[in-house]
Amino acid sequence: MRKTIVVLLLCVGLAGCASFGRVQNAFxxxxxxxxxxxxxxxxxxxxxxxxxTATNYLRLKRCTGSNGPICRDPVITxxxxxxxxxxxxxxDALIKFVRQHPGQLGASGLYDALVASTNTLQAVYxxxxxxxx
Amino acid sequence: MGxxxxxxxTALQQLIPALGAASQLSPILDLLAKILPxxxxxxxxxxxxxxxxxxxLRNKDAVTPEQLDQLDVLxxxxxxxxxxxxxxxxxxxxxVAP
Numbered sequence: 001m002r003k004t005i006v007v008l009l010l011c012v013g014l015a016g017c018a019s020f021g022r023v024q025n026a027f028x029x030x031x032x033x034x035x036x037x038x039x040x041x042x043x044x045x046x047x048x049x050x051x052x053t054a055t056n057y058l059r060l061k062r063c064t065g066s067n068g069p070i071c072r073d074p075v076i077t078x079x080x081x082x083x084x085x086x087x088x089x090x091x092d093a094l095i096k097f098v099r100q101h102p103g104q105l106g107a108s109g110l111y112d113a114l115v116a117s118t119n120t121l122q123a124v125y126x127x128x129x130x131x132x133x
Numbered sequence: 134m135g136x137x138x139x140x141x142x143t144a145l146q147q148l149i150p151a152l153g154a155a156s157q158l159s160p161i162l163d164l165l166a167k168i169l170p171x172x173x174x175x176x177x178x179x180x181x182x183x184x185x186x187x188x189x190l191r192n193k194d195a196v197t198p199e200q201l202d203q204l205d206v207l208x209x210x211x212x213x214x215x216x217x218x219x220x221x222x223x224x225x226x227x228x229v230a231p
Binding site for chain 2: 125
């Protein structure tokens with residue numbers, strides 16, 4: 001009920017209550033989603049795919065100014081390494097939860113942390129064309 | 134082809150929590166089955182992840198201990214490879230930095 005009141009108040013500031021349904025749905029998804037073990041496994045594997053892509057990039061020769069375009073940029077390296085390490089911690093925490101609570105739905109916090117890391121990596125790859133030919 | 138595959142995988146990751154009936158999974162499984170040969174051809178190191186995702190979606194109602202053990206093995210392999218590459222890159226960058 002409290003969430004509904006909050007959404008209604010938001011609706012007052014929005015362009016008409018035609019938006020109410022969409023806001024309510026989005027809010028519900030954000031606050032009520034519980035993550036299934038399957039979703040956690042899918043998320044972990046997706047992250048691993050991005051981590052493998054990061055590894056391939058880090059194995060490239062360092063850019064010297066004359067060996068491009070396929071080379072490893074230290075600026076990009078400095079973004080990728082912490083993102084992967086952070087994501088790895090989130091992945092491990094999420095799967096640990098799955099192991100310790102077999103068959104149970106989990107709160108979305110651990111999953112969201114992993115998704116955030118995945119999105120960061122995906123954005124870096126998209127920005128710099130990493131993984132493409 | 135790499136970025137397209139990672140985009141697909143990332144989109145899947147965000148879609149899965151919203152899935153309900155098993156019937157919603159069939160199109161996703163079909164898509165993954167179609168991209169798997171491409172992944173194997175173009176980005177072989179991503180193939181185990183795609184296969185694991187397919188297997189997880191097929192058993193949507195339960196994640197087995199065997200799947201988690203497989204994931205642990207894959208995690209260890211991927212992490213070790215990444216750390217080796219990251220360490221080398223960090224050392225090289227420190228040596229070159231002014």
